[in-house]
Amino acid sequence: MRIGILGSGLMGGKLGTLFARAGHDVVFSYARSEQKLKRLARGALRLAPLAQDRPGSARAGTPADAVRDADAILLAVHWSRVDDVLKQAGDVAGKVIITCALPMNADDTALAIGQTSSGAETLAKKLRRAKVVSAFGTVPSEVFFGVFGARRRKNRPSLAYCGDDAAAKKVTATLIRDVGFEPVDAGPLRIARYLEPFALLMAQLAYEGDDGPEVAYRFERFGR
Numbered sequence: 568m569r570i571g572i573l574g575s576g577l578m579g580g581k582l583g584t585l586f587a588r589a590g591h592d593v594v595f596s597y598a599r600s601e602q603k604l605k606r607l608a609r610g611a612l613r614l615a616p617l618a619q620d621r622p623g624s625a626r627a628g629t630p631a632d633a634v635r636d637a638d639a640i641l642l643a644v645h646w647s648r649v650d651d652v653l654k655q656a657g658d659v660a661g662k663v664i665i666t667c668a669l670p671m672n673a674d675d676t677a678l679a680i681g682q683t684s685s686g687a688e689t690l691a692k693k694l695r696r697a698k699v700v701s702a703f704g705t706v707p708s709e710v711f712f713g714v715f716g717a718r719r720r721k722n723r724p725s726l727a728y729c730g731d732d733a734a735a736k737k738v739t740a741t742l743i744r745d746v747g748f749e750p751v752d753a754g755p756l757r758i759a760r761y762l763e764p765f766a767l768l769m770a771q772l773a774y775e776g777d778d779g780p781e782v783a784y785r786f787e788r789f790g791r
């Protein structure tokens with residue numbers, strides 16, 4: 568797939584790198600320095616590509632470049648930057664937009680939207696013709712490389728996602744698998760009201776716990 572990264576920081580930089588290593592064509596965009604985007608693109612494929620049908624690719628671009636031919640777009644900016652990056656990205660009608668952005672207030676101390684809506688639903692209202700899926704925001708960026716490295720193990724960690732468009736969810740599930748997680752379809756986009764606070768629980772465990780931020784989760788079923 569062609570994947571546009573809007574916001575190439577902790578989340579976008581790492582996920583874009585792993586998408587490229589999994590064989591996708593990635594455009595990194597939206598950082599304060601173009602050098603950083605170029606460095607990310609060079610670094611993405613530095614490790615030997617894995618056994619796969621075709622190697623991926625990575626390049627730096629503008630948000631408009633990232634979106635233009637994208638099969639999927641990862642939105643990975645602070646909530647306060649969403650309008651700016653979308654303005655630079657231009658037309659996203661018909662596009663799959665995977666958001667990991669949590670609707671945090673300016674000082675990152677609390678969700679600014681919740682209970683009766685969510686960041687993902689607010690985004691979908693802004694972008695009525697795009698197909699918004701909420702994914703990847705429920706784990707800290709520090710865990711992605713470890714999960715990718717362990718992707719051949721039997722018990723993969725879970726990653727819950729939600730959205731209203733079946734085809735967009737299928738694309739998202741593929742990318743979740745490519746990073747090394749087991750996708751867990753949590754239902755329609757309104758379930759982001761539960762996913763987003765859950766992401767703060769994960770952040771609490773990652774950054775306030777004693778065992779470091781490389782933490783993921785795994786749902787298991789019992790009985791019957």
Ligand SMILES: NC(=O)c1ccc[n+]([C@@H]2O[C@H](COP(=O)([O-])OP(=O)(O)OC[C@H]3O[C@@H](n4cnc5c(N)ncnc54)[C@H](OP(=O)(O)O)[C@@H]3O)[C@@H](O)[C@H]2O)c1
Binds near residue numbers: 579646670671707
């Ligand atoms: N970090 C996590 O573990 C985590 C986990 C779950 C969800 N999230 C959510 O994911 C989203 C991204 O988080 P993150 O931690 O990846 O953030 P981040 O590291 O700060 O990355 C944000 C990106 O936006 C760029 N940016 C910021 N202001 C800009 C401006 N004025 N012009 C151009 N580019 C600008 C940054 O540029 P620079 O590269 O130059 O700084 C960076 O590339 C957030 O909504 C967050 O709530 C994060």
